[in-house]
Amino acid sequence: MLLYILLDVGLAVFGAAIGAGLVALAAGLGIGRIGGQAMESIARQPQAGGNIQTAMIIAAALIEGVALFGVVVCLLIALNVGGIA
DSSP: OHHHHHHHHHHHHHHHHHHHHHHHHHHHHHHHHHHHHHHHHHHHOGGGHHHHHHHHHHHHHHHHHHHHHHHHHHHHHHHHHHTOO
8 A cells, every 4th residue: 555655656756757847848849949940030031030039039938938837837746746845
């Protein structure tokens, strides 16, 4: 019984850690793609650089906010299931 509880809690914490890592990885890939596409767009139309840069910064900030929220949720799950909090 005790082994089952420890294994169950361990798997929950492991899953939360994997989730936090996936969120961070996906956010990094998304922001990198936004930056790359924005640089390509600015290279094609330099006169639209200001508008493209503004849209890029706003999109990157939104992705970063969602990623931060996802990491916090995963960490709260790990803390609550792990009995630390």
